[in-house]
Every structure is written in C-alpha cells, then in structure tokens.
Amino acid sequence: MKVVLIGSGNVATHLGIALKEAGHEILQVWSKTFLHGKALADVLHTTATDDLTKVDPEGEIYIIAVKDDFISQVVAELNFDHQLVVHTSGTVSIDELAVHTPHYGVFYPLQTFSKNKSVEFLSVPVLVEGSTKEVGELLFTLAGTISNHAYKMSSEERSVLHLAAVFACNFSNHLYSLSSEILQQRGLDFNLLKPLIAETAAKIQNHPPNEVQTGPAIRNDLFTLAKHKELLTNYPDLKDIYEILSNSIMRSKL
C-alpha cells in the first residue's frame, strides 16, 4: 500500500521500517519538527513535511502515530474526505477519527519501542479495528504483512488490553527503577539483578505467572517481610508499595 506516516516518534519509526521492509511504499513523513520528519524520511527513502496542509493526498492509508492528546487536533487539520485514516494508540477510541471520512480505523502495535533498539516486528501483536467491515479486513490484511500476530479487536477490548499492559510492563519497569534506587542508596550494583529480571520475564513465557510466584509474601515468610519493612523505615513511599504488593500476593495464594 501507499503509506503516509503522520508522526516521527518511536512507533512511526518502527512501523515505517517494518512496512517498508514488507514492500509497502512510504509516500511521505509528516512531523511537527521538520528535522525529525526528515531523519525518518531519509531512513525510509522518502520525503518529509511539517505542514499538515501539504500532506500528500495520494496515500492509500494515513497512519497517525502521534501523542494521544494530539490525535484529534491532527485529524481536524488533515481535512480529508475519503482517505483511510488510522491511529496507533492503545487507549484512544476509534471514534475520535470519525470527523471527515467514513474510512478510519485503529492499527495498534502492542509493543514498547525505543529509539535505538530494533524490534522483531513479526512477533509483535498488531490489533486492528475498522469503521466498516471492509476497513477492518483491509487493516487485518495489512497487519498480516508485517506481523504473525494480527488480531481484530474493539476499542473497548483494546483499552482493557492497554490497562493490562500498564500493569505488566509500565509498572514492572518502574519496579526495576525502584530496585535500582534501593541498590544505589547502599552502593550496590543494579547489574547484579539483571539475570534475575531476565529469568523472571522468561519464565512466564511458558508458565502461568501465578504458578511461578516466588518470594517471601507467597511463602508467608513473616520474618522476612518484617525485616524488609524495617529496611524501608526511612522510605515511606517504598514501604507503602512493598506492603500493598505483598498483601496482594498473599491474597492471591492458590
């Protein structure tokens, strides 16, 4: 398909590269910061613009990969009447695109993308939703050209999935940060925990997480729980988190 990318951040970059590699043509990249758009356009061997009124009208699909809060503003300025427009957000409803055109949808790759780290896109779930059955089919087919895991999903299902992803990923990453702080305060090296973090995440690829829960809370090891809370005496925020999660683990005991 002839693709126009609206956005030049991590999602636009990884999606653009995957689409290009799958044989699609990237017509143009729009970014509010011209140099960012130009940098991505160079990678994709195409042109860039920072002017929404100059977006190429010949695209077969316009993929809006900008911050959630900015999507409706971009859509309002696009001023299209028949083109297929999709966004890539986990949270924003498909309805926010129902402005000018009857052809719109959602094309949400469920992955965390970083600037300088490539991703095996074939294993990334891509969740699609169309304003019509035909659009849904088309997006499903497009998703299948870059991923082995294309799914049709309603806005409501997608928002539940996004919520679950916040628990599993955003919150886990924050716990990595907190543990790194705990170590730093005592001059210990976060590298020590990296094999353990890798193994914890690897384990649930093949086991239900509640079956491989370890640690003092699931063992009901009150001695260790008390000792840990004592170590956190001067860190009330960490202590609160420790208590709420330990209590939740104890409640979850199979």
Add this chain to the structure above:
Amino acid sequence: MKVVLIGSGNVATHLGIALKEAGHEILQVWSKTFLHGKALADVLHTTATDDLTKVDPEGEIYIIAVKDDFISQVVAELNFDHQLVVHTSGTVSIDELAVHTPHYGVFYPLQTFSKNKSVEFLSVPVLVEGSTKEVGELLFTLAGTISNHAYKMSSEERSVLHLAAVFACNFSNHLYSLSSEILQQRGLDFNLLKPLIAETAAKIQNHPPNEVQTGPAIRNDLFTLAKHKELLTNYPDLKDIYEILSNSIMRSKL
C-alpha cells in the same frame, strides 16, 4: 570439592547440577522426604538419606538449601564440630550458622529457579560470605567454578539486594499475574502481552530503567489515568495498586 547437599528443592537441584558439571563430587543428598532426595541423588549419581544423623561426615562443604525458617533447625541437628557449613538464603544472616563449627558461610545464587527449567549458571551472580577470611576466599573460589559472577558480600548488603530483588522480580511477576487476571475477566488472551513483557525486561539490560519508562503516568496523561481507574471501579484492590504505582511513577519523573 566433596559436597553434601542438605535439601532437594529448586536451589539444591540447580546448584547440585552446576557443581557436578564443574567437576565437584556430590557425596550425598539429604532431604526430609526420602523420595525427593533420591530423585535428585539419581540425577547427581550419588546416594540419598532422610536422616540428619546419617549425613556423611566426610564432606568438605555442606550446603544447606532448605526453607529459611528451617535452616536453624537443620543446623542444630547436624551436630558437626569442624566441617564447613553454608546456607543459600538471601535473607538469613550468616550468624544463624554459628552453632557448632567455626567454619561457616553463605553461598547465595541470586536467581529464581524452577523445577523443569534449566538455567545458564555461568551468568548467575553468586554472593558469598565467610565466617573467616579463609572461608570467604574458599567460597569465592568455589563460586568461581560455576559462575562468572562471584561476589563477596556481607549479610547486610545481601539483605538489601534481596529486598531489591523482591521489588524487581517477585513484585513484577505478581503484576504479570494481575494483568493476566484483568485479561481473563474480559476473555482476552495473556499471550498477547508476552512479547511486550519480554521486551520490557530486555530493555533494561542495556538502559537504566528510569530512562526507558513509558506509559500514561510518566507522560502525565491524565485522560488515560482516569479512564483506567474507571475500568477498575469494581476492583478496589487493583485500583489501589494502580494508583500507588502511577503516583510513584509521576513522582519519579526525571
């Protein structure tokens, strides 16, 4: 070295296999459940007992890998006067072993072990502590035969590290469980999140976790935060966890 394993759980099993593969001789396995000890002894081509008074006195090191609460009881029953005895706990102080013998220590592999999943032991940090400088050196050397990451660490440092591991690993795994529940309640498949979980853990192998934090809280995306809390209206425990961790992320903003 001639090793006697006291215990037949996951730590004893993985440690026993790693030591055997490194060329050490496993003299005997003790387990309170004879069949468990026998099963591990078979793997290690050695004998088993369930009687602490029949533990072979010819060992050069006795590795106690039993539940934390059970360590002092086992030590009391061992009745040794000169043998080197170590435990493998992240939390229990070295002092709990100071009963009969001046030679004791800690040999703590910082990893989460599962029954049917092999572990690349060379990359597992092993934290050692000795009752004397000589014992410390000996344990450090022993750790170096099975791991590329041997460290000397005091009981106090080890307990801080263990606390940090609870945050990074036990709590993360519980968040995987909670996200799995959220999905299950709406008939969605936890498999969808597995690539994201793998990538989140992979990312921090090369980036400080606070620099790769993503999600609505770090973006201060109040719309999504409110929407997520609404989705959790009927799940007060999950809502509390969502709020406390989101607030912590917002406070941590760089």
